[in-house]
Amino acid sequence: MHDHNASPVNPIPPVVLILFAVMAVAELAFSLGARGLAGGPGAIGWRVAMIERFAFSGEILEWMVQTRQAPLQHVVRILSYPFVNGAFTATLFACVMLLALGKMVAETMGQARTLAVFAGASIGGALIYTAAGASAPLYGGFTPVYGLIGAFTYLLWVRLGRMGEAQIRAFSLIGVLLGLQLVFGLLFGSSPHWVAEVGGFVTGFALTVALVPGGAARILARIRR
Structure with a gap:
């Protein structure tokens, strides 16, 4: 029997909405x-100004390692950089993918x-x-959206x-x-961000293997076969 009180839109988990809101509000400003x-x-x-303040910098990381200093304003960069995008279109695509993939993974x-x-x-991509x-x-x-793709890939791999x-x-x-990145890179030039x-x-896939019960055992069994 149809539930007439059911929401017409599938609810999105709060943690995904919060991540989306931070990214979207920054872009709106x-x-x-x-x-x-x-x-x-x-x-x-x-x-x-916000890119200069919150972007991750490998040079700053190397400076912190060499000097053994860890100012909070620089430490936060490894988690703050995903919320500052370079253009409206980049934010739009990142937000859409975050909502779709985040919902599937969180559920x-x-x-x-x-x-x-x-x-x-975010951390693994920056370090790599x-x-x-x-x-x-x-x-x-x-x-981090590619990290969610990694999680989704593992979950789908198990399901299949x-x-x-x-x-x-x-x-x-x-x-x-x-493949699309390769095509656009050839046509318009590529950014080193694809490495991250x-x-x-890779980090998202590996973390999902570790976090899902029995994930490591499945991978080992697959390798042995």
């Missing part, structure tokens, strides 16, 4: 400021594990980005295995996205 609708003349440079893994994947992918020798500041929400279907299909989404995004995917 940047966009309004750039159009002179908020903050006065100085607001035009809000986006650039399967729970909100705490989803937040752990988001934060872990630095280890690869990239020096440009890292910012934007795609690195239970259904007796080809598990390689679980990697279709990341394959398509990397791939790192985020």
Whole structure:
């Protein structure tokens, strides 16, 4: 029997909504400021100022390691950079993917594990980005979103295995996205940020294996076969 009191929209887990809200509110402020609708003349440079303040920098990380200093204003960069995007369109795509993937992952893994994947992918992607020798500041929400893609890929991989279907299909989404990145890179030039995004995917996949009960055992069994 149809429930007439049911919500017409599938509810999105609160943790995903909070992450979305932080990213969206920041973009709203940047966009309004750039159009002179908020903050006065100085607001035009809000986006650039916030990128300088909150973007992750491999050089700053290396300085902290060498000097054994860890000022809070620099430590937070490894978790704050996903919430500052370089353009409205980047924020739009990141937010849409965050809502869609975050909802699917959170409904399967729970909100705490989803937040752990988001934060872990942000950290892992940034560290891999630095280890690869990239020096440009890292910012934007795609690195942790790719971490959620990694989580979704593992969950789909498990589901396909239970259904007796080809598990390689679980990697279709990341394959398509990397293919599109390659095409756009060839046409318009590529950004080194893709290194962090791939790192985020790998970190998100690995964290999901560790966080889901029996995940490591499934991987080991697959390797042995």
